[in-house]
Amino acid sequence: MVNAAPVMTEKATEVKVSVRNLDMVFRTDGKSVSVLENITLDIREGEFVCLLGPSGCGKSTLLNIIAGFLQPTNGEVAIQGEPVKGPDPRRVFVFQERGVFPWLTVEGNIGFGLFKLSQEERASRIAHYVQLVGLQGFEHAYPSELSGGMKQRLEVARALAVNPDILYLDEPFGALDSITRLIMRGELLRIWEAERKTILFVTHDIEESVQLADRVVVMSTRPASIRRIVEIDIPHPRDLSSPRYIELRDSIFEEIGLAHKV
C-alpha cells in the first residue's frame, strides 16, 4: 500500500453494469441444479466490487455470465444499457495464472490482444505494462520460467494492455501463497488507482474483500442469492488494524454465520 495521504474514492454515479433478476439453472443428465437465484445488482463506473461467498456457491458462474461466457436461464445483464451477448475485449476476464498462454513469452502474452495496433504502438504498450506489473527483465521469458505470482501479474498485464473498461477477476490470487497474495492485492489496488477501471472481483476470502473493495456483495450458498451488500467506506490505504476495518470485517463474518474465534 502506498504511503500517501488517504484519499476517499469518489462516489461514482454512472451505472456501468446492471444485472436484473438473474437465474441460472444447470441441467445435466436430466437433473437440474439451481445455481443462482434472482440476482439483481448494479455496478458503478470505476467501482471496485467484490463478490464474496464460499467455494462452489455460484459466484464464479455469476461472473462468467456477466462477462458473457455463459447465458443465464432467466434475467439479463446490460453494460451501459447494451445487453451482453458474448465476451468482448472491452471487458476482460482475468483467470488464475493458468490462463496465460504457455507457448508465448511475457511480451507475447501481453501483446496478445493488441493485434489491431501498429508495431510501434504495440511495443510501447507492452513496455508500459511490463513496467506497471513489475516484470522488467523477463520480457522474453516463457511462463514456465515464472513463479505463480509473476504469472498472475502477467495475466493482469495482458488484460490491462487492451485497455478494457471493466476487469473481471475470478479468485486470481487463489493459487498463491498468503504472503504473495498480500503483495498482489497492493499491486492490484495501485494499478486500479492508476488506471481507474471498473473491477468485479470474485473471492472466498473475507479479509481480501474488505481490504480491496468499495462494496462487498455477500452471497449465500447454493442456490446463491445476495444476502447483503456491505459498503466499505474506509479510504485507501486501509489500515488493517483500524476499528472500522475490524468492525466491517466482523459484520461480514456474522452475516455468513461464522464465529471469529478458532
Place this chain on the structure above:
Amino acid sequence: MKDREAIILPVLSAVVILAVWHFGVVLTHTKIFPSPLDVVRGLNELVHRGLLLSYMRDSLYRAGIGYILATILGVPIGIFLGWYKLPAMSANPLIQMMRPISPLAWMPLAVIWFGVSDLAPIFLIFLGAFFPIVVSTMNSVRNVPPMFLQAGRNFGLNSVALFRRVIFPAILPQVLGGLRIALGIAWLVLVAAEMIAVNSGLGYLIIDSRNAGKRYDLVVAGMLLIGVIGLCLDILVRRTERLKAVRWGFRAD
C-alpha cells in the same frame, strides 16, 4: 436430448456411407467390388458353411494365447525393469532396437522354429504384444509418486508388503491401459500373421477369398468381422477399467 444425438448421428452417417457405397457399386457397374448387400449375403454363406464360427474361434484362440503369454511374461519383466534402474538402462537399447521391427518381419524365423502351424502366428502375436506391455508396465512403476513409497515405508511395510499394498495397486491403471493397447496390437498382428502362415482364421479368410476366386464380398465381410470383434475386445477391456479397484486411475471423461 444430447444422448439421443450420440445414437442418431452415427447411425445417420453409417446410413449415408452405406448408401454411397451401394450406389457407387451400382452406378459404376463394377463386377468385382461388392455392394453392402453382397457382403451380407457373403456373411450368411459363411455361417451356413460353418466357417464363420470356426474361423472366429481359431483367430481368437491364437490371439488369446499369444496375448496371455505376452502378459504373463511382460508384466513381471516390466515391473522388474521399472524397479531396478541398472538392468533397465542395460535392457532399454535392446528393447528400443527390437520395437520398430514389425512382428511380421520375424515370420521366416518363426516358420523355421515352429513350422507352419498355430505356433508361428502365436509367436508373432506374442512379440507384438510383449514390447508395449513391458514398456508401459516399466513406465507405470517409474511413475509411482515417491511419496506413496515413502508413506508405505513410514508405516513399516517391508518390500513384499510394499509391493502388494502400494506398488501393485498404484500401477494397475496404467498397466491396464497398456494391456488394452497391446490387445489392439495383438489383434492387428493376428490378422496379418494369419494372412501368411496358416489355413484358417479371419486373416486367412481374407487372403484366401481373394486368391481362390476373387470373392471380394467375403473379403469385405471378413474385414468387417475383424473390425467388430476387435472393437468388442477393446470395449471389454475398457469395462475392466471401470472396476472400483482401478477406477480412480482413469479420468472421468
Place this chain on the structure above:
Amino acid sequence: MKILRRILPFTSIALFIAIWQLVVVWNHAILIPGPWAVVKGIIELAQKGLLLKYVVASLFRVTWGYLLAVSTAIPLGLFLGWYRRGEKALNPIIQVFRPISPLAWIPISILWFGVGDLAAIYLIFLASFLPLIVTSMNAVRNIAPVHLNAGRNFGLSQGQLVLRVIYPAVMPQLIVGLRIALGVAWLVVVAAEMIAVNSGLGFLIVDSRNAGNRYDLVIAGMVLIGLTGLLLDIGMRRLEKLKALRWGYGSV
C-alpha cells in the same frame, strides 16, 4: 561410475549377441546364422548396392503414405474434435475401422491399385490415418477452456482463434501423435512389402528366404529395419524436445 553408466546400455546388446553366437556355434542344427554371418550379409548387400536401394524404397513409401495421412487426418481430426456433432457422428465408425489391420486391406488395395508402390503407399496411408485422427480429436478436446475463453475475450475471430490459440495448444500432443503414427507406418511398410511389392526391406526378408534360404540376409534385413525404425523414432523425439523446450511445456 560414469564409465559404467556409459557402457551399461550396450551390455544387454552385447550379451544378446554373445548368447546368439554361442547358441549357433553350439547347436549346428539350428539353421539360423550367427551374428558374424549377418554382418557379412549386410556388407554384401552394401556392395551389391542393394542396401541403399532397399532402405530408400522403404523410406520412400513410408514418406508418401505418411505425409498423405498427416495432411488429411490432422485437419479432419481437428475439425471433428472441435465440432462435437461431427465427432459423435463419425467416431463410432472410426472405432470399427481401427481394429482392422491395414494388411487386411491388401486384397482391396491390390484391386484398386494393382501390385506396386501405390498399393503399399495406400496401406501406409491407412495405417497412419486412423491414429492421427484420433490423436487430433483428443488434442482439441484437451485444450484448456481458459485458453479458448481468453482468446474469445480478446475479440479473436474464428480464424484467428484457430491460428493463435488452438494450433499452439494442440501442438505438443500432435507431435507425440505424429511420432507414434510414424512408428506404425514403419511397421506396416515392412509388412506391406512382404506381401505386395518387389523392393524394400520387407521384400528383402521374404525374398532372401524364398530365393535361396539366405537367412543371413533375412536377419540382416531385420537388423536394418530395427535400426532405421529406431533412427526415425529418435529423430521425431528430437523434434518433440525442440518444440517442448521452446514453449517450456510440462511445467506451466
